[in-house]
Amino acid sequence: MFKRGFYPIVGLLILVLLLVVGLYQLLDSSDEKPDAGGGLSLTDFLSAGSENEERFAKAQPDYVLSFPEDHLAHPTFRSEWWYLNGNLQHRDDPAQRFGFQFTIFRQALTKQEGAAVSGWLAPQFYMGHAGLGVFGQNKHLTAERFSRRGPGLAGTQAEPLSVWLEDWQLQAEQNDNLFPATVTAGALGNAVGESFSYRLRLVPEKPRVYQGEEGYSPKREEPGFASHYYSYTRLRVEGELELAGESIPVTGAAWYDHEWSSNILAEYQTGWDWFSLQLEDGRDLVFMELPARPGSGKSNFRQVALFDVQGERLPVDARLIQLDVSDHWRSPSGIRWPSGWRLQMPDHDLDLTITPRQKNQENNLSVRYWEGAVKVTGSHNGQGYVELTGYE
Numbered sequence: 001m002f003k004r005g006f007y008p009i010v011g012l013l014i015l016v017l018l019l020v021v022g023l024y025q026l027l028d029s030s031d032e033k034p035d036a037g038g039g040l041s042l043t044d045f046l047s048a049g050s051e052n053e054e055r056f057a058k059a060q061p062d063y064v065l066s067f068p069e070d071h072l073a074h075p076t077f078r079s080e081w082w083y084l085n086g087n088l089q090h091r092d093d094p095a096q097r098f099g100f101q102f103t104i105f106r107q108a109l110t111k112q113e114g115a116a117v118s119g120w121l122a123p124q125f126y127m128g129h130a131g132l133g134v135f136g137q138n139k140h141l142t143a144e145r146f147s148r149r150g151p152g153l154a155g156t157q158a159e160p161l162s163v164w165l166e167d168w169q170l171q172a173e174q175n176d177n178l179f180p181a182t183v184t185a186g187a188l189g190n191a192v193g194e195s196f197s198y199r200l201r202l203v204p205e206k207p208r209v210y211q212g213e214e215g216y217s218p219k220r221e222e223p224g225f226a227s228h229y230y231s232y233t234r235l236r237v238e239g240e241l242e243l244a245g246e247s248i249p250v251t252g253a254a255w256y257d258h259e260w261s262s263n264i265l266a267e268y269q270t271g272w273d274w275f276s277l278q279l280e281d282g283r284d285l286v287f288m289e290l291p292a293r294p295g296s297g298k299s300n301f302r303q304v305a306l307f308d309v310q311g312e313r314l315p316v317d318a319r320l321i322q323l324d325v326s327d328h329w330r331s332p333s334g335i336r337w338p339s340g341w342r343l344q345m346p347d348h349d350l351d352l353t354i355t356p357r358q359k360n361q362e363n364n365l366s367v368r369y370w371e372g373a374v375k376v377t378g379s380h381n382g383q384g385y386v387e388l389t390g391y392e
Helices: 009-027 042-047 050-055
Strands: 079-090 097-108 124-134 139-148 154-158 161-165 168-172 181-187 196-204 216-218 226-243 246-261 273-279 284-290 301-307 322-325 328-330 336-338 341-345 350-356 362-364 367-378 382-388
Touching (some): 079 226, 097 161, 097 168, 097 246, 097 367, 124 161, 124 196, 124 226, 139 362, 216 301, 226 284, 273 367, 350 382
Antiparallel strands (some): 079 246, 097 124, 154 161, 161 168, 168 181, 226 246, 273 284, 273 382, 284 301, 328 336, 341 350
8 A cells, every 4th residue: 555655743743633623613513523433424424514505616507527627626515525336256256245335535624715725724624434345254344534635645636646545545547537446445453353455456347427417416306406426337346355364356346436515415304325236237227315304395305327238328217216125224323224125117127126235234433324235136136335324
């Protein structure tokens, strides 16, 4: 793993001070901050400061995404994340299965006054999450990191095209294309006391696709509340896991999202259920539902996209989709998570049974959510990932 410079003890003390101040600003609390026991939900984190959202830039329907620039950070927006998930198997023993997650979050603490603001003055807070599911052992390993942007501590850059948080990184092989790329993450320890790391090369099998309308992705019925959002729905994976001192060669398939916004969730929305599914017939499906709070008088909001073998978007009527929860799992944190689904899309002859590869895939870190690998059976076979928030 690479390192991005050495900083004297004075710089580290300043960083600690800025982190503490930044966390208090982020959480809008003078009494307490998050701890490793999952004191916040992911929706709490991404909704923090929403009462001041007018200070930040907003997603615009006429904005045309431009690359490679839009692979980088957008500091005038309040929230942003770069996200990877994948289903893996041992290269020489396919019965050994794994799941991985890699996410770097950026949260603006205050309004970014121009792109020139840098170093210790940049009001940008970064959080990284890495996860590894070891399904043959019913293990879900997680780790996290935090940093202000600081001088070289976290951020994005164009040459080489990359996003990083300390020595966790996603780095492209070319400066004009994000993929092929290598993702590197690891930890000396994690919530259950076991070390793990991974280094994975990602090669696109389909072109970049846009969520919503050409990358403008509404999140509620009211106009003006949206994100900019694009994906790579099918990436071929080759690399190594390091688990308890053992190197494990793996292959598999991954999914990549990059999204930025300033005003996603409304007060009446409790969170989201998000599915990314890769079917064996070559189609890829993303389904997201943002539930409305009971008694709010509002309806759940859905966003759906189905892509064919070439990555072309297929027409979908979200009103025809039926999603039913078939099972639940109560985690050690006490939360009762959905843990099995049936998803029906009659206009595309899909009747899918979605089952977690293991029930225990809760990320109980400084923010808490369920992030898990799933298998797909029914009318079509496949695999994917599910992210759940708002069940606290």
